[in-house]
Amino acid sequence: MGESRFERYDRYERSLVDVLNLLNLAAPLAPSGDERNDPQARRSWQCTVAWMIMRETVPPQPEELFEPLMLAAVYEPDPSHTQRLIRPALAAFGRRRVQTRLLEYLRTGTDYEIIGAADAWYCTYQRVTGSDTENDPCTDLRHAFQATGLRIFLANDHPGVRSRISTLLNLRADDNPPELRPLVSEVLSIVRPA
Incomplete structure (x- = not known):
């Protein structure tokens, strides 16, 4: 590290x-x-x-x-x-x-x-x-975390980073906005290789 x-x-x-x-x-x-x-x-x-x-x-x-x-x-x-x-x-x-x-x-x-x-x-x-x-659920920050986390996972191949980030991401495509779904698919292809 x-x-x-x-x-x-x-x-x-x-x-x-x-x-x-x-x-x-x-x-x-x-x-x-x-x-x-x-x-x-x-x-x-x-x-x-x-x-x-x-x-x-x-x-x-x-x-x-x-x-x-x-x-x-x-x-x-x-x-x-x-x-x-x-x-x-x-x-x-x-x-x-x-x-x-x-x-x-x-x-x-x-x-x-x-x-x-x-x-x-x-x-x-x-x-x-x-x-x-x-009082403040900070929904906008949760969305920002999801987008940031997906990008970090894809850009950083450090196993500790990927492991920690992936546990916090929502990897259900339907739960993500359309612009993040391709990133979710990429993350899933790494997490669950064919």
Whole structure:
């Protein structure tokens, strides 16, 4: 994917610390020395910080929190933990803003960022009390995701990108607008070769 796991961990950890600083929370002691090379020690620290963020982030939040929180969500290495960062982003900034930013990551990101943005996109459909996520279904953004996802799948042959994107696409031709049906057919020919 171009970056080593530890390079991605470094980037993820920097974004977590940025979020903690903006929330005026003290970071727990991070792994140092030999522990920096131990994936389990680093993941334990990352998960602890992500839980702190999820518990503390309630609206309203400063504007400066948005980008570090989104970066942390995209760089979260475990898709099952992404919701810990997306939930507070949805509560503080709303589904429309979060999904719009994720679409930008999908369109311009590295392979790793595309995969992370797809994981985060999946989490944006959860209900979050006290935010506009309940009121705005963002149907236009769902359509934009479908079109973007189909194009990414066809243009990017990275197996991780294709695998993650394909699970989020609606590949029923009749459910897609006429202009996307040829793309759906192309994707299906790759997913289900003859």
